[in-house]
Amino acid sequence: MTPWLLGLTGGIGSGKSAAASHFADLGVHLVDADDAARWVVEPGRPALSEISQRFGDAILLPDGTLDRSTLRQRVFQDPAQRRWLEELLHPLIRQEIQNHLSRATSPYAILVSPLLIESGQYRSMQRVLLIDVPLELQLQRSMRRDQASEEQIRAILKVQTSREERLRHADDVLLNDRDPDWLRSEVKRLHNFYLTLKGGKP
Known part of the structure; x- marks a missing residue:
């Protein structure tokens, strides 16, 4: 069921x-939406390369992971960039949540x-x-x-x-x-x- x-x-x-x-x-079985938001921008995931193409490598930390605070500052000051980021990430986060919830027993x-x-x-x-x-x-x-x-x-x-x-x-x-x-x-x-x-x- x-x-x-x-x-x-x-x-x-x-x-x-x-x-x-x-x-x-x-x-x-539980899924945390904050975790899903982190998973979709992990190195090797398509979203991270799209974000770095748009904002440059300055938003990456030396280990290749996303520098969240730099990205937050960039999009906080620019509503158009924030919309772009939300349009990219929200469907991916939704899908990630769905995938994890579907494994529930x-x-x-x-x-x-x-x-x-x-x-x-x-x-x-x-x-x-x-x-x-x-x-x-x-x-x-x-x-x-x-x-x-x-x-x-x-x-x-x-x-x-x-x-x-x-x-x-x-x-x-x-x-x-x-x-x-x-x-x-x-x-x-x-x-x-x-x-x-x-x-x-x-």
């Missing part, structure tokens, strides 16, 4: 990676994506799980984890989809405002519920 697809998302500092790893520990499979809502990826999911967190806790966790200032984190939050928008698209919400053991037990509870679903629906 084909596994149904669960989209797992959450803002910066929400704990979505921790939640995802608990699902993986329970034997659920668990009853359901998970796509972990911080941009699940913004990118429209949620449309190809049968169900959406939002890892939610109160703003103050989100700021504290992100500042501690990324060694960043409150201003930097607020700037990131500003460009991410609002919490209200995420809540609007979520079928399930896990409020991650307690300790790690509680998160693990909540993931286990959701997992047991998900095992009862057919095609992501009760």
